[in-house]
Amino acid sequence: MGIWRVKDRIKELEALAMGLEPDESERRRLLSKVTAYAEDFIQSIAKRPAYRHKAASDRKLESFPISKKGIGLDATLRLIEGCVDFPGINPVSERFLGYIPGGGVYHAALGDYLAAVSNRYAGVYYAGPGAVRMENMLLAWMVNLVGYPGSAGGNLTSGGSPAHLMAVVTARDAHAIEGEKVANSVVYLTEQTHHSVGKALRTAGLRKCVQRVIPVDQHFRMRVDALSGAVRADRSLGLRPWLVVASAGTTNTGSIDPLQEIADVAQKNELWFHLDGAYGAFFALCDEGKKKLAGMESSDSMIMDPHKTLFLPYGIGAVLVKNANGLIASFRDWADYMEDTSTIEPGEISPSDVSFELTKHFRGMRMWFPLMVLGTEAFRAALEEKLLLARYEHERLQAIHGVEVGPPPDLAVVVFRYRPERGDADRFNQLLLQSLQDEGDVFLSSTRLNGELVLRMAIGVYRTHLATVDYALDVLAAHAEKLAES
Ligand SMILES: *Cc1c(COP(=O)(O)O)cnc(C)c1O
Numbered sequence: 001m002g003i004w005r006v007k008d009r010i011k012e013l014e015a016l017a018m019g020l021e022p023d024e025s026e027r028r029r030l031l032s033k034v035t036a037y038a039e040d041f042i043q044s045i046a047k048r049p050a051y052r053h054k055a056a057s058d059r060k061l062e063s064f065p066i067s068k069k070g071i072g073l074d075a076t077l078r079l080i081e082g083c084v085d086f087p088g089i090n091p092v093s094e095r096f097l098g099y100i101p102g103g104g105v106y107h108a109a110l111g112d113y114l115a116a117v118s119n120r121y122a123g124v125y126y127a128g129p130g131a132v133r134m135e136n137m138l139l140a141w142m143v144n145l146v147g148y149p150g151s152a153g154g155n156l157t158s159g160g161s162p163a164h165l166m167a168v169v170t171a172r173d174a175h176a177i178e179g180e181k182v183a184n185s186v187v188y189l190t191e192q193t194h195h196s197v198g199k200a201l202r203t204a205g206l207r208k209c210v211q212r213v214i215p216v217d218q219h220f221r222m223r224v225d226a227l228s229g230a231v232r233a234d235r236s237l238g239l240r241p242w243l244v245v246a247s248a249g250t251t252n253t254g255s256i257d258p259l260q261e262i263a264d265v266a267q268k269n270e271l272w273f274h275l276d277g278a279y280g281a282f283f284a285l286c287d288e289g290k291k292k293l294a295g296m297e298s299s300d301s302m303i304m305d306p307h308k309t310l311f312l313p314y315g316i317g318a319v320l321v322k323n324a325n326g327l328i329a330s331f332r333d334w335a336d337y338m339e340d341t342s343t344i345e346p347g348e349i350s351p352s353d354v355s356f357e358l359t360k361h362f363r364g365m366r367m368w369f370p371l372m373v374l375g376t377e378a379f380r381a382a383l384e385e386k387l388l389l390a391r392y393e394h395e396r397l398q399a400i401h402g403v404e405v406g407p408p409p410d411l412a413v414v415v416f417r418y419r420p421e422r423g424d425a426d427r428f429n430q431l432l433l434q435s436l437q438d439e440g441d442v443f444l445s446s447t448r449l450n451g452e453l454v455l456r457m458a459i460g461v462y463r464t465h466l467a468t469v470d471y472a473l474d475v476l477a478a479h480a481e482k483l484a485e486s
Contacts, residue, residue, distance in 0.1 A: 030073060037077050041085060042106070045463075049440035050095040052086055059083060089443055091314075094463035097472060098445035100251055100279050100305075100413075101460035104313035111369030112313070115362040122362035124338075125350045135364035136348060138371075142304065142318055145284050146277070147297030153324025155355045156316060156363050160278035163303035163319035164200040166331070166355065170301060170321055171243050171272040172204055173330045185242040186210040186234050190222045190257070192250040194276055210239060219407045220449070222246060222257040224265060231269050243272045248293055248302075249280025252447045252456070253406060254390075254413035256280060259295030266300075275302035278317065280411050282309035285376060286384040292410055301326075306367050310379060311462040316363050327354040382462045386412040389459045393469050400477050402484070406449065412459040415449065418480055426453040428483065435479045442472045 001009070022030060061083040064071060071079075090096055092104055121127035122135060139154040157163045172178075177185045187209050189197060201209060212234070215226045231241045244266050246257040259275070266273035275281075275296055281304035283289025284296070296302065301321045306312045321327045332353040352358045371379075390412040397405050397416050406415035420428040430453060433446050445456050459469065 033073055033077065037081070038109075041081075045090075045092055046094065048090055048093060050090050050093040050097075050443035051437055051440040052088070052090070053437075053440070054087060092461070092463070093443070094461055094465070094468045095442045095472060096461055097457045097459060097464070098443045099458065100308050101458055101464070102305075102308045102314075103311045103461040103463060104307075105311045105370050105462065107370035107373055108312045108366040111366040114369070115365035120362050120365075121359070122364060123350065123352045123358050123360050125348045128362070129348070131362050131364065132350060133348060134368050135351060138364050138367055139318065139320070141371075143320055146281055146293075146302065146304070146320065147284075148320060148322050151324060152320055152322045153327055153349055153354060154318055154320035155327070155351055156318055156367070157355070158315050158361070158363070159307060159317040160194075160276075160303050160305045161196040161199065161317075163278070163305075163317045164194075164196050164274075164276070165203050166319045166327070167274050167301040167303060167321065168197075168200040168204045168206070168243075170326045170330045171274060172206060174326050175242055175272060177206065177209070177242055181240065182206055183208045184210070184238070185240045186212055186231075187242060188212050188214055188227055188230060188244040188271070190214050190216050190220075190247070192216055192220050192252055192255065193245055193247060194251050194278065197245050197276065209242070210234070216255075219410070220250060220253045220255040222262060224258055224261040227262065228265050231265065231271070235269075241269055241271055243274060245274045245276060246299070247280075248275055248277045248296055249283070249411050249413075251279060252413070252449065253415050254279065254409055254411035254458075255407075256292055256410045259293070260298060261295075263295055263298030267298075272301070273299045275299035277302045278305040279308055282306070282379075283383050283387065283411060285380045286387070288387055289383060289411070309383065309460065310367065311382065312366055312370070315361070316367060324349065324354070331355055385465070386459045389464070389466065389469050390414050392466070393457060393459065393473065396469075396473055400473070400480075402480065406454065414457045414459075415447070415454045416457075417452065417454045420484060429453045429455055432476075432480055432483055435483060436476070439475075439479075442475045444472075444476075 059079060059082045061079060064079060089098065091101065120131040122131040125132045135156050138156065143152045143154065155166065157166065187201065189211065191213055212230050214230060215223050217223050227244065234241050244262060246259060246262045248256045248259060263273055277296060280293065281296065281302065284293050301319065304318050306316045306318065307314045351360065390409040393414050394405055394408055397403050397414065402418050402420065403416050404419050417425065417429050418432060419425055433444060433455060436442060436444060446453055447456055457472065
């Protein structure tokens with residue numbers, strides 16, 4: 001191709017590529033339609049089921065493959081509405097009471113929008129000093145919230161699971177658990193420990209570590225006497241006690257392990273103490289939660305999930321390590337093409353120095369934006385409200401005929417089960433859950449405790465208030481009554 005032909009071709013391509021750059025009126029058109037859709041969605045949340053098995057329309061996502069010309073905005077929004085925003089659980093519903101709920105506050109969506117428009121580079125300080133400082137300020141805020149010292153550091157992750165992985169890697173490297181040491185190093189946890197801890201251990205190459213499952217008490221909290229005993233026994237076997245993982249808020253029941261006592265055992269035995277605060281740690285924002293979480297500051301590392309109890313949309317977690325140098329030792333790396341990025345600002349750690357990520361979502365914005373616009377008060381109030389709602393619900397459940405309640409909730413998960421007058425209790429509760437899910441109005445989930453199927457009501461969507469809890473209990477009782485008669 002001659003040079004003139006090349007220039008013509010470049011111009012042709014330029015015209016085609018301009019589709020990526022809508023002009024101002026097109027941007028306004030797109031945005032107004034998207035916000036109109038979002039507004040309809042938000043207005044209809046209360047009317048929508050908390051769970052729906054089937055899609056809203058017969059339209060199938062897979063009938064619309066990625067294509068050369070695209071299908072335009074209107075058809076795309078219709079697909080989202082019919083195929084994505086409908087089937088499955090509805091995590092923004094006030095009547096979503098399953099697993100660990102959160103919700104997804106609106107202001108965070110606006111923060112995400114702004115972060116995506118400016119596309120700031122939040123991986124390296126030099127490239128996005130404001131973005132990195134913002135994320136570091138959020139981490140410092142969390143460090144302070146949980147009672148860690150100023151020497152602590154952390155990283156905003158995409159969720160709790162990668163946060164666990166980073167903590168486990170840091171603990172592994174700090175204790176040099178490698179080679180043949182792996183197989184005689186011991187990790188202590190309980191049957192209530194979240195399964196993402198085991199996944200993190202395996203991902204970190206520690207599949208062969210010994211995992212000691214420490215018994216729990218009647219409140220499903222780790223028994224510290226049993227922990228001490230196990231550590232002692234392992235030592236006498238010539239094993240190397242390495243890591244203890246406690247939970248501050250288990251997923252099953254919201255139980256908080258005895259943190260200070262575990263910290264004492266850890267310190268005495270030179271164990272790394274890692275705390276799973278994915279669900280519970282943000283309750284430290286309110287006084288009652290803070291009291292219950294006493295001792296969490298004595299851990300060596302922890303995780304917390306803003307996409308749960310800070311009510312942010314899915315995709316943000318955090319790992320905190322008491323000695324930030326440990327994180328840096330495990331994750332800082334170097335490459336020739338990054339030489340000009342090495343201007344280190346005193347006090348500012350680049351996220352890429354404390355994470356396996358380099359280029360990453362500027363996820364700090366979705367957390368910082370709502371906190372700056374609203375302040376912390378509404379978050380604090382919502383968390384305290386949830387604690388009290390759980391206590392209220394625990395009381396009310398006891399008054400329902402045939403219900404057996406679990407221990408008083410440490411946080412905002414209430415476990416219970418029906419004890420039917422005749423027939424198998426597991427079967428009855430299973431059918432009850434099925435009946436609730438078929439209707440979809442209220443969503444609960446189940447788990448097994450001491451081998452028995454129990455129902456869980458987790459109060460964690462910020463939209464869930466007193467009237468919701470009353471309503472959910474009425475719906476539950478009605479379904480149970482119908483089932484008992486059938
Ligand atoms: C949700 C949860 C996790 C895992 O976090 P993800 O953000 O889902 O990866 C870990 N531990 C506990 C206690 C949790 O509730």
